[in-house]
Amino acid sequence: MTLKKEVISILVDNQFNVLSRISSLIGRRGFNIDTITASATQNPAITRITIGFTGNEQSLSQILSQMAKLEIVREIYVLDPNESVFRELLLIKMKANKTNRGAIIEIVDIYRAKIIDLSKDSMIIELTGAPEKIDGFMKMLDCYEMVEFCRTGVTGIHRGVREYTRFED
């Protein structure tokens, strides 16, 4: 069976330990997740959790149906890549001095990234984009010396107006 990358959006009750309920289930079932993010929604009683997941069809249906069983889960769905936008934020610190700074800035400009901190031997770059764009950017920076980086993990949203009807209670 082929492995696919999916982005799963979960709307959960905004309680103090929702993230531990979700991560406990992931740990217990051995689901292979790549990223997880949690954030507020327009409804203060609801939190959105977005999971980046790699797996086959069976493991996808397992993660969806097991998550749906949690009492705190109000809605869970896979974001269709054709009808959604995905974004992730990257902060990356590069070693850069006067000899190679110009070359790195050239890549930064092409990707429309931003330099948010600069010192005489390093710089911090910020880039927002779809995960593939961030992967591509990092690949381009491969031939320079990287100090450290962090990525927020993917978050995503459907295009257009969508009805959420399955909210319970």
Place this chain on the structure above:
Amino acid sequence: MKMTGAEIVSELLLEQGVDTVFGYPGGTALNLYDALYKYQGKIRHILTAHEQGAAHAADGYARATGKVGVVMATSGPGACNLVTGIATAFMDSIPIVAITANVADELIGRDAFQEIYITGVTLPITKHNFFVNNIKDLPDAIRQAFRIAQSGRKGPVLVDITKDVTGMMTNFDSKGPYLVKELPKVDPAALLEIAHLINKAKQPIVYYGGGVAASDGGPALRELLEKADMPGAYTIMAAGVLGYEEKRNLGLIGMHGSVASNKTVDQADLILALGTRFSDRVAQNMKKFGNKATIVQVDIDNSEINKNVIVDKSLVCDVKDFVEKIIPLVDQRERPDWFEKIRKWQEQSYKPMDDDTCLKPHQLIGKICSMTKEDAIYVTDVGQHQMWAAQFIKHINPKSFITSGGLGTMGFGYGASIGAKIACPEKRVIHITGDGSFHMNMNEACTAVTNNLPIISVIFNNKVLGMVYQWQGVFYGKRYSATTVERKTDFVKVAEGFGAKGYRAANLAEFEKVFAKALKDEGPVWIECLIDKEEKVLPMIPNGGTVDDMLLG
């Protein structure tokens, strides 16, 4: 009406129809128990020797009645001791509500005396749990707990309440319990499709499990099997759903199941899996299970579909509802050729040899059954005796075989027997156990004695940890690591020490005599039965094997 949080807990239990609570008091549970003192005319509290016993008792109570079992414990060690009991109920989808006390809210997170984060500990073994540190959340949490425990696929729920909440006064008005969530409706199109599969199948079998027992679907299942002339094979969770004498009931399936059940599933062209989860004790080789068949799975839990074995067709709904609705759609027919094949497999069944000079497990269980007229609640622990009980008890009634199927909890039996006996005082309760399991929680004898419960514990004593010993003998070159326990426990004396009666039997005639006495005794009785350590549970399919790997001797 103004009352304390603890009194509100008692009121909420009454609102749910609870009249029995199993538990153990402690420092942070003082308020809860003070309220129970006040409510003692309405709520009976059964004190156990250990919180684990209380959790198993609540579980046994639920299994025997179908109602929610309730267990109460104090914080820290009290709550931790419930864990094995909660996990046992979780694996077998048994509705229990565990109420634990915790330290006062101002002490939470400070490693206070007897503080434990029990909601964190029980995350993976409960359907849901609640941490209540605000009295205004208390009624909703407990009503939700009962609703969740009984909704859909049943299971345990824990409510952890801080001590300040149980001591605080507030207004409380009884609103009545929350309604249990509605079950998903049977999809008529899928129903037609499955009926068509049954009608065109030449060699169908119904493989059914705990879901049929939990939904009281036995009578409907019997009607379906008769009308469509199909055989059925059950998992350990469904023993007693159909009677042992029924022609279409092929017996237990899986690792220690009957030859006929396993062969029939292997050779079937249609497997209708009802309320069962293709566990590794049944679908031991998940890739080869039912390879020749179209597999249809009906279960109330969507996440069970395709979890272990990929099926061809599935339906998420109440199993009883499904069976009742499909009966009118299946053709009335007979399948003589199929049953002729099955009859030949039944002839190959494993037949242990009788021997009246010692105690043979099958004869011993046969004797227990005949002397209780097959009408008792049989409760087991875990190991060889459990499998012999599953195989040789002449199951005729649902909710009458109580065993830890999923978690396989040694030490489950005595607590569960107490729960079953408290739930059904008019029923005879027989606890079938092994010397290994019994040593784990025999302390509950004090509970049985105090409450004068005439539970008969039949202890299969082979002086080894039999199931592991058997595996070491067959697969590990007889390297009996840590299984030849050679304990010197004198069960008769220990029973007497607890204030119970104790007997011993070394052959069938002796057993018959003491069991007859035990049936007349008023309080709890232990009967130590001496079993040869080389007795094996057969047939046996090794881990990961199929029916082709079945060992018969």
